[in-house]
Amino acid sequence: MKSIFQINKIILIVLLSIGAVSTSSAALFDDWTDNQLCEWMDQAIPPAPINSQVMKRNITCSKGIAAVRIVKKVGEAANSYDGAYACILRTESAVGQESIGTAQFIIKDGKISIARKYRYLMTSAISSYDTFEGVIDKDGNIKASFELNPIMHMVEPKSIKFSGNMDSLQLRGRFDEIKSWDNNTKAYVLDENFYPSFYDVIIDFKKENY
């Protein structure tokens, strides 16, 4: 009889410890529903940790209700929009907006690159523009990637994925999970307390007649 009690006790302890471990390992906001997150998004500058979670879950919010973000698939590169486009780079974050550079897109046969002329970038080396690669399809949908550090801090540059289209004349990407320089270890380390926790990187562009 006694041994049954002891076994029960052990089982109880094991179950409780499993519960404690699983609770403590859950990340902040993991137990929030999509709608619970979206309730905070109906304002100009939503709380950064909530915004970050919304992006991570790939949802959009409208009037406190969540919806799955629909990312348009970009088809084959097409030459419908070939030409030169002037562009301005800026960041948007919880601390405001910042212009960080200017450049010129060259679209040839639907492939986008950055011209060598007209390059200006405040936060990274000008040569970062060489890492820009983009594609535009016949409907004007664009996807691109660009490796840079978009902020005035010693943080690790990373490849940012951009999407956009010719209707909005805008590409948007996000710089998050920021790794800052640690002087002790002489390496970039993930800084969970980095504020703001993410920056939206925006490229506005317009057709130029060069």
Added chain:
Amino acid sequence: MKYNIHMKKICLVIALALFSIQAYAGSCPDGSDPVRSISADGTYFVYNCGNNNNEQKSSSTTSLITEINPVNHSGWEQLSNTMTGISSHNFQYLNDSTKSRRGNQYQRFELRDGDCGSFSDWDDCANDRQRVEFTASPLPPVGKQCMAFSIMLDDSFVTMDSSPTALGQIQQKGGPTGFMEGFKSQPGVLMFHAQEGYYDFDWLYLHGSRTDIKQTDLKFRLLSLDDMKGKWTDISFCLDFAKNNMSLWVDGKRKFDINQPPTGLHMPESIFFKYGIYQSFVSKHSGSTPTQIVYYDEIRRGSSVEEVDFNINPNLKAID
């Protein structure tokens, strides 16, 4: 052994007596004790510090109001300010129906550089705080608790450099505890913060265990401080402990619904409302802190928004 205990008792009595003298010392500018009387309308206590020279009494009389006995239809039982070291400029009742939100009376709070005092278990001066606030009687965290207040900032209102000023807050008693920046912390429930040009609803999202609680501040921006200068803004909100949600209205228009338990997963014994002016981390401000003047009116509580928000229910009687 008995002698020692006896001596300790005597020392304790002397110390307590000295402490009580200290608590009153300085309450009046001339060092005398304030005299308590009831206001003309019987709704609050008035502590008068008068000059002994009767001829000058009217011009030199100052009033310290530390307790308000609100009218029954406000929903409050009592509002009090138990802080030591308050001055007559900190709080005044104003009678002017052309400037009040409704009715005749409204309340004026003023906080100047160096306006700090202490409570029985907390010293603002030693903890980098300044305040003048009235505290309402505690409420149980059950059912639906709704509150409302009208607020107007003086035209001269400016915020501190980087630290927030709380203009209204809900605190909790017997709730979870933790540590913040190395100091023991008993986090509140929510605050209305004036900071960086905006008036924010700041909910303290509490997570972790009851004795090692962590807080993440989640703000909902309500309006620009410039829009609150010389103009009344009506705030009402409900904390629903039965349905685990919070709703807020500005000027009778619903601003948000947040489906979260107001005090998180750890229930406190009670919650209580405070309003006035409360500055924290004042040393972060370079130089003297700015004098802040804020007006309040129509402070109510009830169990539904219709019981507290006169924009939604215009039949509510004015609070005077």
